[in-house]
Amino acid sequence: MKDLARLRTSIKESVELALNQQIQMEMVSSSKYLAMAGWCDRNGLDHSAGFFYKQSEEERKHGMKIFHYLCDQGAMAFSPEVPAVGQEFDSLRAVFETALEQEIAVTDSINRIIGVCRRESDYATEELMKWYVREQMEEEYIARRCLDLFDQIPADQLYYLDKKVSSVTYEDNVFGE
Known part of the structure; x- marks a missing residue:
């Protein structure tokens, strides 16, 4: 006899597992961005802090979007365990480098999920x-542009750099909406 829970969804176990892993990744990203925001706040970088608070909330929403999708499809969505994340950074540049590395890892994960979906015909x-x-195209673009600011603005003008971060948008990109 077939498992009745599996009859409630057309999502294969491998896709369900990959999506639950992505939920965790999004929630960990949210936590990392929150830590970045806190570091910026503690160091008087209000605009960068605001940028990272916004990023934290956005990552949480990304995780919830997948969570709701799984529930709506009759699949199992798990509340992820979020491990402790680092709270200290060497510099504002290090914060943005960490953000870009994180976004690249998320992009790689999304691409892996699409591969699983294709194998399963989902x-x-x-x-x-x-x-x-x-979304990842936008996230990586913005992180790269923010890092570009470090090469364009002298290190002794950290306040100006902090302020400029809040004006970086994806609309500047050819792929923008």
């Missing part, structure tokens, strides 16, 4: 993940 989940592909 076109609905792949369609959902296309939204994340576009």
Whole structure:
């Protein structure tokens, strides 16, 4: 006799597992961004702190979007365990370098999930993940542009750099909406 819980969803176990791992990754990202925001706040970098508070909330929403998708499809969504994250950084540049590394890791994970969806012929989940592909293009673009500011603005003008961070948008990019 087939498992009745599996009859409630067309999502294969491998896709469900990958999506639950992505939920955890998004929530860990949210926690890391919150730590970055706190570091910026403690160091008087108000605009950068605001940028990272916003990023933290956005990552949480990304995780919740997948969580709700799994629930709506009759699959199991698990509340992820979020381990402790680092709270200290050597510099504002190090904070943004960490943010870019994190976004690249998320992009790699999204691409892996799409591969799983294709192997399992899960076109609905792949369609959902296309939204994340576009989102990651934006996230990486913004992180790279913020890092570019460090090369354009002298180190002794940290206040100006902090203020400039709040004006970086994806709309500057050819792929912007």
